[in-house]
Amino acid sequence: MTGRDLITPAQNTWCPGCGNFTIQHALKRVLAKREEDGKSLDNVVLVSGIGCHAKIADYLNINSFYSLHGRTIPVATGLKLANPDLTVICCCGDGDCYAEGLDHLIFAAKRNIDITVIVHDNRVYGLTTGQYTPTSPLGFKGRSTPLGTSESPLNPVELMLASGATFVARGYSKKMPQLEGLFQGAIRHRGFAFIDVLQICATFFPVADYYGERVYDLADHDPGDLSAAFWRAREWDYSGEGKIALGQFFLAERPTFDDRVVATPRTAAEREQAVRDILSGRT
Amino acid sequence: MDDVTVLVGGKAGDGINSAGTMVAQLLNHLGYSVYLNFDYPSLIRGGHNFTIIRGTAAPKSPGTCGEKADFLLALDQATVEQHNNRLKPDSVLLYTEGLVKANGQAVPVKEILTTEQAPAVMGNSAFIGGFARAAGIDWEIVDLVFRRHIPKGTDQNLRVARSAYDRIATVRPVPRGPNPPRPLLNGNEAVGLGLIRGGLDAYISYPMTPSSGLLHFLAGESERLGLTVVHPENEIAVILMALGFAAAKKRAAVGTSGGGFCLMTEGLSLAGMAELPVVTLMSQRTGPSTGLPTYTGQADLRFVIHAGQGEFPRLVVAPSDASEAIAWSSRALDLAWRCQVPAFILTDKTLSEGTYSIDLPDRDLPVPGGDGMEAVEGPYQRYADTPSGISPPAFAGTAGVIVKVNSYAHDEYGITTEDGEVTAAMTKKRLRKAETLKKNLESYPQVVVSGAPDAATAVLCWGSCGSVCTETGTRLGLRVVRPVVLEPFPKSLLEAALAGATRVIAVEENATAQLAGLAHENGIRVHDTVLRYDGRPFTPEDLALRLRGVI
Ligand SMILES: Cc1ncc(C[n+]2csc(CCOP(=O)(O)OP(=O)(O)O)c2C)c(N)n1
Ligand SMILES: [Mg+2]
Numbered sequence: 001m002t003g004r005d006l007i008t009p010a011q012n013t014w015c016p017g018c019g020n021f022t023i024q025h026a027l028k029r030v031l032a033k034r035e036e037d038g039k040s041l042d043n044v045v046l047v048s049g050i051g052c053h054a055k056i057a058d059y060l061n062i063n064s065f066y067s068l069h070g071r072t073i074p075v076a077t078g079l080k081l082a083n084p085d086l087t088v089i090c091c092c093g094d095g096d097c098y099a100e101g102l103d104h105l106i107f108a109a110k111r112n113i114d115i116t117v118i119v120h121d122n123r124v125y126g127l128t129t130g131q132y133t134p135t136s137p138l139g140f141k142g143r144s145t146p147l148g149t150s151e152s153p154l155n156p157v158e159l160m161l162a163s164g165a166t167f168v169a170r171g172y173s174k175k176m177p178q179l180e181g182l183f184q185g186a187i188r189h190r191g192f193a194f195i196d197v198l199q200i201c202a203t204f205f206p207v208a209d210y211y212g213e214r215v216y217d218l219a220d221h222d223p224g225d226l227s228a229a230f231w232r233a234r235e236w237d238y239s240g241e242g243k244i245a246l247g248q249f250f251l252a253e254r255p256t257f258d259d260r261v262v263a264t265p266r267t268a269a270e271r272e273q274a275v276r277d278i279l280s281g282r283t
Numbered sequence: 284m285d286d287v288t289v290l291v292g293g294k295a296g297d298g299i300n301s302a303g304t305m306v307a308q309l310l311n312h313l314g315y316s317v318y319l320n321f322d323y324p325s326l327i328r329g330g331h332n333f334t335i336i337r338g339t340a341a342p343k344s345p346g347t348c349g350e351k352a353d354f355l356l357a358l359d360q361a362t363v364e365q366h367n368n369r370l371k372p373d374s375v376l377l378y379t380e381g382l383v384k385a386n387g388q389a390v391p392v393k394e395i396l397t398t399e400q401a402p403a404v405m406g407n408s409a410f411i412g413g414f415a416r417a418a419g420i421d422w423e424i425v426d427l428v429f430r431r432h433i434p435k436g437t438d439q440n441l442r443v444a445r446s447a448y449d450r451i452a453t454v455r456p457v458p459r460g461p462n463p464p465r466p467l468l469n470g471n472e473a474v475g476l477g478l479i480r481g482g483l484d485a486y487i488s489y490p491m492t493p494s495s496g497l498l499h500f501l502a503g504e505s506e507r508l509g510l511t512v513v514h515p516e517n518e519i520a521v522i523l524m525a526l527g528f529a530a531a532k533k534r535a536a537v538g539t540s541g542g543g544f545c546l547m548t549e550g551l552s553l554a555g556m557a558e559l560p561v562v563t564l565m566s567q568r569t570g571p572s573t574g575l576p577t578y579t580g581q582a583d584l585r586f587v588i589h590a591g592q593g594e595f596p597r598l599v600v601a602p603s604d605a606s607e608a609i610a611w612s613s614r615a616l617d618l619a620w621r622c623q624v625p626a627f628i629l630t631d632k633t634l635s636e637g638t639y640s641i642d643l644p645d646r647d648l649p650v651p652g653g654d655g656m657e658a659v660e661g662p663y664q665r666y667a668d669t670p671s672g673i674s675p676p677a678f679a680g681t682a683g684v685i686v687k688v689n690s691y692a693h694d695e696y697g698i699t700t701e702d703g704e705v706t707a708a709m710t711k712k713r714l715r716k717a718e719t720l721k722k723n724l725e726s727y728p729q730v731v732v733s734g735a736p737d738a739a740t741a742v743l744c745w746g747s748c749g750s751v752c753t754e755t756g757t758r759l760g761l762r763v764v765r766p767v768v769l770e771p772f773p774k775s776l777l778e779a780a781l782a783g784a785t786r787v788i789a790v791e792e793n794a795t796a797q798l799a800g801l802a803h804e805n806g807i808r809v810h811d812t813v814l815r816y817d818g819r820p821f822t823p824e825d826l827a828l829r830l831r832g833v834i
Pocket of ligand 1: 050051052053054092093094095096097120122124125126127128133
């Protein structure tokens with residue numbers, strides 16, 4: 001199917017100024033370009049979790065699987081293993097992917113399954129109205145932590161580098177062109193691609209000024225150098241001061257899980273024969 | 284003698300289960316229908332293990348073992364001490380010379396191994412040979428069974444077996460039985476073959492006893508079956524991966540036991556809402572919580588029927604033995620896809636890890652339905668509201684359509700809605716599938732009657748208890764009624780099967796009589812219960828005693 005309108009008629013309910021608009025727009029442009037290049041979108045599937053970010057599944061007019069809170073990645077893994085021709089993109093929240101479903105994220109990186117994970121990292125639970133997440137800064141005052149959090153944030157970029165992700169990047173919802181480039185690279189990448197997108201939450205965590213003073217582009221960095229990638233990732237710990245690098249931290253080519261795991265199918269007749277052979281071995 | 288029981292006991296790590304399997308194969312080739320039950324604690328080394336192998340002249344696997352043993356093969360002293368009460372006056376006891384003190388015939392395992400310069404692992408072959416001679420089994424049968432089932436070091440194993448065969452006296456000859464040799468399969472493997480015949484594309488599972496055998500079996504056979512097998516990070520990932528497969532038109536099944544299934548319930552509810560088929564092998568063990576990992580139970584019937592938030596149709600079948608497990612696993616997978624619902628194969632340790640003589644059932648699935656795509660006009664609606672409740676399926680990757688799968692309440696396109704009318708209409712649509720499911724079940728034997736079919740007193744049971752109830756019911760002249768399908772509850776078929784029964788006794792391996800409760804909810808009266816919940820299966824003796832107390 002070509003020439004489709006990429007936005008559904010579903011009513012959009014993101015807050016004015018929400019960074020999700022930028023993420024959706026960037027993704028839409030990447031998809032449109034893909035169509036222009038003559039590639040059908042019929043083989044693209046978007047998997048979303050549950051949260052404000054996840055509404056993108058209703059808004060983008062492509063195949064989608066609106067999954068459970070925290071459970072984008074296992075669904076995406078199943079889709080990819082079932083049909084390796086699919087291009088599978090996860091749109092996750094930070095609560096979704098770094099709290100509820102963290103185990104899946106680490107394992108997806110470890111396996112190098114060929115999917116793209118975009119984390120809408122607004123550093124707050126948006127949909128449940130403003131609790132802290134794993135990337136909220138130390139002392140964050142949310143509705144469940146009115147006196148401020150007592151735990152330091154985790155650094156997802158560092159975590160993904162340590163877990164074996166082969167494409168690791170960070171974007172920012174106020175840097176549309178860069179975001180578009182990162183999405184395109186991630187989707188083209190053969191292997192597990194991870195992008196942490198610093199997303200402005202206009203209602204619960206509007207920190208554009210803070211980001212504005214700190215962000216810089218990773219221009220003179222070699223993405224093949226894992227040690228350098230770690231060093232860049234550690235410049236900012238998602239809490240205090242420090243410069244915030246944007247762009248591609250790491251890139252490597254490694255065999256993918258889907259290449260290694262998917263079995264060569266057998267015909268029904270071959271299978272019935274195999275069943276009979278197995279039974280004869282048990283006689 | 285047309286009913287023979289052999290007990291093989293030893294320490295964990297002694298290879299008791301494989302020794303038991305060899306005994307089972309000897310009886311199989313002698314013409315008996317066999318059942319083997321392996322009793323082991325949850326540990327790797329040390330501790331006492333035993334298998335009981337029973338062979339009967341009946342055409343079907345007995346599916347249950349008695350409390351007495353005709354042959355006791357003691358590889359350790361604990362076997363003699365713990366199973367002494369199983370010996371009858373004419374039972375035969377073979378024991379390891381030098382290691383065990385007992386009254387019986389000593390098998391000089393050490394001496395034989397030394398003479399044959401054989402490694403210690405071949406010690407069990409000496410026992411098998413000794414048993415064969417004690418039971419008067421022809422050497423040709425021993426030779427054939429070793430050649431078929433011990434492919435490595437066959438000749439040396441045979442020399443070890445022969446050496447023992449020559450030293451032991453025949454004291455309890457077991458005559459040839461009437462049956463041809465048949466495949467021996469455990470319940471987990473039977474479920475696997477049934478799923479394969481139903482068209483399974485992928486099996487996804489996280490290890491948990493007593494379901495793990497299916498994971499091991501299918502992983503081992505994945506290449507020749509053309510099956511993708513995945514062992515992910517946890518059971519939550521397991522069920523969600525399976526739903527990912529389903530959304531891409533691949534038939535997936537998962538397997539677990541109670542604790543793992545607890546983790547799957549949110550994903551199960553998603554399957555219900557998103558209308559994605561998935562088959563779950565739920566193999567029960569003694570609960571609650573970690574319970575007795577390697578022992579049996581039937582305490583998760585209510586859990587499986589009710590698991591998951593919200594209301595949605597599902598299929599739950601509980602086969603009683605391996606042959607039935609093959610047939611119903613194919614059907615469960617077929618029906619899950621036909622009706623776009625989750626389906627369960629509910630087993631327990633007794634069935635999952637018990638080994639049975641099986642007869643491969645005919646593949647009785649109806650021809651696959653068309654995928655219905657022709658019928659759709661206008662933009663594709665994943666959740667089109669149809670009279671049957673079943674929406675024509677399409678999948679991610681289908682050319683020309685956009686497929687939106689959704690866990691939220693959604694409209695026919697799969698777009699999230701909070702509209703009350705749409706929500707109620709879609710709820711009705713999903714529940715209508717239960718009626719369609721019932722129609723699709725009509726051609727199958729959903730309720731099985733055995734024992735004395737016209738008796739006024741009926742035993743009501745389910746799952747693996749079917750075998751022991753049939754045997755005991757036949758002996759005591761009781762009607763045995765067993766629903767194989769437990770959800771949707773086959774109310775009218777059960778009523779028909781119980782027609783004329785003036786007394787109904789539920790026999791279950793749980794403490795609260797869960798099937799009796801379901802029957803009661805459906806207006807079927809149960810007058811008494813016989814329950815066992817110590818992790819051990821009923822034996823024919825114990826069940827007969829307790830049934831006599833209530834009839
Ligand atoms: C199992 C489960 N627990 C809790 C919730 C409630 N819940 C819905 S969204 C959400 C948090 C969303 O935060 P995030 O993932 O950061 O997404 P955002 O709304 O910020 O985009 C929670 C806790 C749920 N839907 N499911
Ligand atoms: Mg968030």
